[in-house]
Amino acid sequence: MTDRSPAVEAAIENELRLLDPEVRSTPELFEKLLHPEFTEFGASGARWDRASILRVLAARPEPGGRPITTSGMRGVQLADDLVHLTFDTDSNGRLAHRSSLWRRTGDRWLLWFHQGTPFTPPEPEPEED
Template sequence: MTDGNQRAVQAAVDAELRLLDPGVRARPDLVLELLDPEFTEVGASGRRWDATSILTVTGDGSVSPESPVEVTEMSGTVLAPGIVHLTYFADNQGRRVRRSSLWRLTETGWRLFHHQGTPVAGRA
């Protein structure tokens, strides 16, 4: 992986981890700074979300300092210049979900363009 690709992947990883931070999730303005205006998500429930609707759950307390998300097996690859794909497992309150995120570089920085969560039983 080239240095430029490594920096792009690291920037996306840093942004993804910020988005999972309880302090960021509690602030809609900070969440919106990380979401692309065209953001979409297919959640672990199968529900489709956009940037406006996702704000109703990001600050709901399911991710808190007392109940943080545990992230494992985070990896990323550059799909094209300015596009990074991340995959990882997220464990929160006994629920394990395989996550996939597409980040794209915009004039204002890295923004989450698409996210998908798939529930996983046990340690898959």
């Protein structure tokens, strides 16, 4: 069940902005959406904090990169200042289940925690003759 509260809608909008190639290739734009205490366990297995993810983005910007596609985005407001999103992504055939926690800080929603877990789609059922 997806909550369609203004808080969830704001978190979804910001999550989609983070996945936009222009935002991903511009550390200044990306940084504005990260909480100062941001932590991520990436689909690669790496652990990231705010400074390390911004360093990587600044070192290898990808202007005009391919968009990351999303599916099944759902959200729930857990508290007045906390939203949990879950969704799947496809980045050039690399699939991952995603989970994000967004915290309201002042008047903005900022990404506080993110985790990506790679997955392989299930094999299709064989057709019966």
